[in-house]
Amino acid sequence: xxxxxxxxxxxxxxxxxxxxxxxxxxxxxxxxxxxxxxxxxxxxxxxxxxxxxxxxxxxxxxxxxxxxxxxxxxxxxxxxxxxxxxxxxxxxxxxxxxxxxxxxxxxxxxxxxxxxxxxxxxxxxxxxxxxxxxxxxxxxxxxxxxxxxxxxxxxxxxxxxxxxxxxxxxxxxxxxxxxxxxxxxxxxxxxxxxxxxxxxxxxxxxxxxxxxxxxxxxxxxxxxxxxxxxxxxxxxxxxxxxxxxxxxxxxxxxxxxxxxxxxxxxxxxxxxxxxxxxxxxxxxxxxxxxxxxxxxxxxxxxx
Amino acid sequence: xxxxxxxxxxxxxxxxxxxxxxxxxxxxxxxxxxxxxxxxxxxxxxxxxxxxxxxxxxxxxxxxxxxxxxxxxxxxxxxxxxxxxxxxxxxxxxxxxxxxxxxxxxxxxxxxxxxxxxxxxxxxxxxxxxxxxxxxxxxxxxxxxxxxxxxxxxxxxxxxxxxxxxxxxxxxxxxxxxxxxxxxxxxxxxxxxxxxxxxxxxxxxxxxxxxxxxxxxxxxxxxxxxxxxxxxxxxxxxxxxxxxxxxxxxxxxxxxxxxxxxxxxxxxxxxxxxxxxxxxxxxxxxxxxxxxxxxxxxxxxxxxxxxxxxxxxxxxxxxxxxxxxxxxxxxxxxxxxxxxxxxxxxxxxxxxxxxxxxxxxxx
Ligand SMILES: Nc1ncnc2c1ncn2[C@@H]1O[C@H](COP(=O)(O)OP(=O)(O)OP(=O)(O)O)[C@@H](O)[C@H]1O
Ligand SMILES: [Mg+2]
Numbered sequence: 070x071x072x073x074x075x076x077x078x079x080x081x082x083x084x085x086x087x088x089x090x091x092x093x094x095x096x097x098x099x100x101x102x103x104x105x106x107x108x109x110x111x112x113x114x115x116x117x118x119x120x121x122x123x124x125x126x127x128x129x130x131x132x133x134x135x136x137x138x139x140x141x142x143x144x145x146x147x148x149x150x151x152x153x154x155x156x157x158x159x160x161x162x163x164x165x166x167x168x169x170x171x172x173x174x175x176x177x178x179x180x181x182x183x184x185x186x187x188x189x190x191x192x193x194x195x196x197x198x199x200x201x202x203x204x205x206x207x208x209x210x211x212x213x214x215x216x217x218x219x220x221x222x223x224x225x226x227x228x229x230x231x232x233x234x235x236x237x238x239x240x241x242x243x244x245x246x247x248x249x250x251x252x253x254x255x256x257x258x259x260x261x262x263x264x265x266x267x268x269x270x271x272x273x274x275x276x277x278x279x280x281x282x283x284x285x286x287x288x289x290x291x292x293x294x295x296x297x298x299x300x301x302x303x304x305x306x307x308x309x310x311x312x313x314x315x316x317x318x319x320x321x322x323x324x325x326x327x328x329x330x331x332x333x334x335x336x337x338x339x340x341x342x343x344x345x346x347x348x349x350x351x352x353x354x355x356x357x358x359x360x361x362x363x364x365x366x367x368x369x370x371x372x
Numbered sequence: 373x374x375x376x377x378x379x380x381x382x383x384x385x386x387x388x389x390x391x392x393x394x395x396x397x398x399x400x401x402x403x404x405x406x407x408x409x410x411x412x413x414x415x416x417x418x419x420x421x422x423x424x425x426x427x428x429x430x431x432x433x434x435x436x437x438x439x440x441x442x443x444x445x446x447x448x449x450x451x452x453x454x455x456x457x458x459x460x461x462x463x464x465x466x467x468x469x470x471x472x473x474x475x476x477x478x479x480x481x482x483x484x485x486x487x488x489x490x491x492x493x494x495x496x497x498x499x500x501x502x503x504x505x506x507x508x509x510x511x512x513x514x515x516x517x518x519x520x521x522x523x524x525x526x527x528x529x530x531x532x533x534x535x536x537x538x539x540x541x542x543x544x545x546x547x548x549x550x551x552x553x554x555x556x557x558x559x560x561x562x563x564x565x566x567x568x569x570x571x572x573x574x575x576x577x578x579x580x581x582x583x584x585x586x587x588x589x590x591x592x593x594x595x596x597x598x599x600x601x602x603x604x605x606x607x608x609x610x611x612x613x614x615x616x617x618x619x620x621x622x623x624x625x626x627x628x629x630x631x632x633x634x635x636x637x638x639x640x641x642x643x644x645x646x647x648x649x650x651x652x653x654x655x656x657x658x659x660x661x662x663x664x665x666x667x668x669x670x671x672x673x674x675x676x677x678x679x680x681x682x683x684x685x686x687x688x689x690x691x692x693x694x695x696x697x698x699x700x701x702x703x704x705x706x707x708x709x710x711x712x713x714x715x716x717x718x719x720x721x722x723x724x725x726x727x728x729x730x731x732x733x734x735x
Binding site for chain 2: 265267268270271272273274275276277278281285286289290292
């Protein structure tokens with residue numbers, strides 16, 4: 070196909086105009102990812118880092134296998150898989166927990182008079198103003214064995230011995246839900262606010278009681294908000310670092326901590342890179358599966 | 373829902389219903405009885421409280437004072453989902469995440485009816501509103517008229533005792549509106565359900581209703597059939613709101629039953645009205661433009677006037693007249709023959725009114 074001079078000039082101009090955007094994406098999104106990918110295929114350096122130009126699949130192998138220290142045979146790395154599983158489990162539970170707390174919260178705010186809604190939203194976002202680390206340590210201060218909750222419970226005589234709450238999966242879960250709750254509330258609120266209240270009335274008019282209206286009218290209408298909230302909570306919690314580190318202690322690691330370990334004490338950058346990529350793939354696969362399913366559901370609904 | 377039907381009871385009754393929103397009174401003591409199987413219309417200008425009254429009947433609001441009764445029973449404490457009353461909403465309010473079929477079946481599903489029964493009923497309803505081909509469509513992909521019919525089918529599917537329709541035709545174009553008017557009337561007759569229909573279109577009200585209630589500023593001004601409202605309006609507002617009317621000030625001269633002699637502007641007219649006023653009282657006469665004849669010859673029961681403008685409209689001729697006291701008067705005559713030419717402007721003429729058409733109004 071031959072282009073007229075104007076057309077080719079037009080094309081050139083378009084490329085020039087989009088160049089900053091493309092450059093930004095290459096530099097800040099694709100670039101680092103490519104570096105991580107390359108590192109995952111290199112020989113580990115003796116004091117951290119990698120040996121440039123020395124190809125190795127060691128990093129990837131160690132994601133799932135570990136070398137037996139006696140005869141160098143490969144065995145399944147149960148510990149790694151346990152960490153994957155814990156991350157997945159905790160982030161799914163965080164997502165569900167945040168949804169259970171977040172939906173009623175968003176519903177409450179959306180049904181307030183227009184004037185007071187902004188105040189409620191403002192209250193929801195206040196925790197964001199302080200540093201994540203500070204907030205997490207505050208939780209720690211509440212739940213540790215000599216913390217406020219245990220002190221009060223012992224003080225009023227409910228228990229004799231402090232309850233071990235810190236350094237448990239429960240503590241991590243609680244911390245994650247607390248930290249990511251606003252990410253669930255805000256998108257659900259946005260879709261609830263757009264909800265046509267006349268649809269709710271139509272539901273009541275057609276013999277649906279409160280629970281049925283919630284299930285058949287309100288929930289389906291704010292599905293996009295719920296989905297957005299779930300994704301926004303799930304993704305950062307599966308890679309969470311600070312919360313499991315502070316509230317989970319050294320033993321209850323999640324993938325974020327495990328990856329950090331490889332780049333720090335473990336001095337195994339290729340493994341760390343491979344783990345990072347694995348995390349990326351897990352999230353990507355889950356999202357793809359999810360989007361596929363959602364699309365199918367839409368089709369059978371007669372979309 | 374009671375199964376046995378007591379035909380002596382009115383379908384819906386409002387007794388001394390007052391509705392206040394804060395300090396604003398939307399309904400001031402409304403008393404209405406709507407019979408079973410009736411096509412009842414609430415007619416009134418925007419903001420007069422029509423929707424408010426429907427919402428009280430549906431149960432979305434509760435009255436500040438008074439009672440709403442369904443088949444003689446006070447339903448004030450029943451939530452909307454326990455009232456055998458369905459609504460066709462002003463904006464349809466169809467569920468966007470459901471198909472046409474799912475929308476129509478929603479009420480029955482919530483009532484816990486078996487699937488087979490729901491499917492059969494939905495099919496029946498689709499046929500009734502002629503939307504069989506659209507069963508699987510999303511409601512967002514329908515035209516306004518189709519959405520309106522889905523809303524109607526959805527409200528009719530659970531076979532309610534009473535159907536409330538809040539200006540369901542206002543969003544449709546003229547032709548479709550005419551068709552739907554006929555359709556609605558047919559549905560009402562066939563199903564035997566009480567229809568309470570809200571509109572601010574007087575023509576629509578006259579075409580469809582068994583009875584009409586005219587509302588203004590939260591009050592019921594008159595209840596009656598189309599002829600009663602049009603020919604015997606209770607007051608000036610009703611006369612003015614429905615159709616066109618000339619209003620002339622006059623004084624009662626004498627009275628014989630419902631017949632009154634009224635002097636106005638030097639002339640004397642016979643007029644009809646149930647007003648009980650002594651001779652010498654000032655009154656208002658209401659005369660419809662199409663109820664008079666404009667003539668060049670003087671006769672009994674005629675008002676002298678000057679013809680200012682003649683507008684020939686093919687089927688009709690409109691005469692713009694001025695009475696001797698300076699008040700304007702409009703007359704409309706049908707052109708029954710090509711042989712007679714309309715009167716020329718500038719002529720001194722007489723407006724001939726028969727006594728039944730000159731209506732005395734309370735002031
Ligand atoms: N929830 C409410 N709060 C305060 N005022 C209200 C409320 N609902 C209605 N009103 C007022 O009550 C009056 C009657 O309203 P309504 O909706 O019944 O009018 P309508 O006759 O249906 O008018 P339209 O023909 O425009 O639909 C209006 O003045 C309206 O502003
Ligand atoms: Mg209205």
